[in-house]
Amino acid sequence: MTAIAGTLRLASASSKQLLRSSEVWATTIAFPGALLAILWLFSELRFEFGTQEVPLIDFWVTGLGVLGVALGNGHAFLANISTWKAGGVLKRISVTPISAGQLIVGEVIPRAVLGMATIIAFLAVGNGLGANIQMGVELVSVLPVMVMVTFTGLSVAFIIAGVTKTPQNANATDTAVSWPLYLVTGAMFPLAAFPTWLEQTAHYIPYTGLIATVRGVVLDSRPLTDFGPELVIGAAWITVLLVAATRTYGFVK
Amino acid sequence: MTSVTQAAVEVRDLVKVYPHPGGGTLRALDGISFEVPTGEFFGFLGPNGAGKTTTLEIIEGTRKPTSGEVRVLGVDPRRDLDKVKRMIGVQLQAASYFSLLTITEILELFGSFYPKRRSPAELLDIVGLQDKAKAYVRQLSGGQQRRFSVAAALVNDPDVIFLDEPTTGLDPQMRHSLWELLRRLNTDEGKTIVLTTHYMEEAELLADRVAIIDHGVIRAIETPRDLIGRLDGFGHIEFATPGAVETSELSRLAGVSGAAARSDGEVGSLTPVTYRLEIAEPKTAVTSLLNWSEGRGVELRGLEVVPGTLEDVFLQLTGRELRE
Secondary structure, eight states: OOHHHHHHHHHHHHHHHHHHHHHHHIIIHHHHHHHHHHHHTTTOEEETTTTTTEHHHHHHHHHHHHHHHHHHHHHHHHHHOOOOOHTHHHHHHSSSOOOOHHHHHHHHHHHHHHHHOOOOOOHHHHTTOOOOOSSHHHHHHHHHHHHHHHHHHHHHHHHHHOSSHHHHHHHHHHHHHHHHHHHHSSSSOOOGGGGHHHHHHHSSSTTTTHHHHHHHHHHHOOOGGGGGHHHHHHHHHHHHHHHHHHTTSSSSO | OOOOOSSEEEEEEEEEEOOOOOOOOEEEEEEEEEEETTEEEEEEEEOOOOHHHHHHHHHHSSSSOSSSEEEEBBBTTTTTTHHHHHEEEEEESEEEEEEEEHHHHHHHHTTSSSSSOOOOOHHHHHTTTTGGGTTTTTGSSHHHHHHHHHHTTTTTTEEEEEEEEETTTTTTTHHHHHHHHHHHHHTOOOOOOEESSSSSHHHHHSSSEEEEEEEEEEEEEEEEHHHHHHHOOOEEEEEEEEOOOOOOHHTTSSTEEEEEEEEESSSSSSSSEEEEESSSSHHHHHHHHHHHHHHOOOOOOOEEEEOOOHHHHHHHHHSSSOOO
């Protein structure tokens, strides 16, 4: 009972800090806003691959919206938790009965809610700028997928904070990990345009299936059940990443 | 000190070996053993790198020992770490707190981690920070931050409190104020306190017993009075000279066992050079020093025979000074 109460208090304290932080403006408004403004410049362009033709803004709002918000959220969070580690906040928590797992869950809950809300807002504004996104029941059905995307980003942040010694190293590692993801997860370019070996490999990258699911549901109105393998791969990655996060961001030396 | 019933802390043959950055290993703790009875104020005195913090971290369960046994109020941290964490309060040498929560909110948050807790208002009252209840940690002075750290260590009303160099870096006034607070916690609230320090006066003033630790080995555990008693009541001679003289010359004087020059201003702040002579035989040493001074025409300024302190004991036991 105390363990749950402690975790919920951590989540509540984390929400309070989030709302007091200028970082929240950067990750939920400034960065997504700037991204949308750039995408709008390309709103008349279209992708052609094979026999398919897709408006660029549809493809990028859904792909970059999901991945960019998840990675931006994770990046801001990483700055926070790597500073905790370097500055001694983590060490102070380690001498309380709170476990690394509780700390992670307590921090991830408000961040996941924030990430989900940001993605929805991103899609809504993208729609207003010309994207053709289904904002009704389709959007509601992908809410759990958006949570999965955010969880993935935050778990990766915990792992990077755990394996690096300074906030500077954490930042550099995160940048190195993030950039290729924009290129190979299908967020910016259709997987069908990739060489076969890369296309097949890309399906097993954590975000790829989740982006394809969000895109398929909100652009093509396909049901979630069409994306079983993608969701299973996404869930498996979250499990692996969360376990790795609790081990690498652990307390006992 | 309250009556002794159960050991608050028991440590047996504790060893901690770290891989050495340059290859090989570093034996940070080399089989230390000690016991802290309930209600005692126990001091760990030693220089930086002596093994004080490693010992505390192993007792607190945040570092695994290479070998050895630890019990906190009869509980092994390796078997039931949660139980140990619920019974202890910890003030870390270098810790910080959430920067966007007020100190009251931090105490509320930390209190929620424990089944037994004290209210933030009560804790802030104990450490004299009632008027700072809505402040953020960064808005507190250095001394206030240390007081807040002590308050945070008391959130669960612990039976045993571990304080890792709580006054390092504080000015004398803040240090004395924190000493008063710690003394009250021990005498008025009956808390067992284990404190590490490299300030000998801190250990001497506060601790019922002091363990002198150096290079991972406990050299002695006794009351400060008994430790100083080993020196037969005398410690060292201090003086300054207008110009530098050879310390080897001073150490050869009758009754003198060692000589060192200091220019850090901590011994009387006399310039240009201050000397400290360790004395084996006080009367002989003073006589031979005065004769040497007269014979060499060297003026001795601020000559002082200083009674033995824990620092002298440390020097006698380890062959080096606490500040080295």
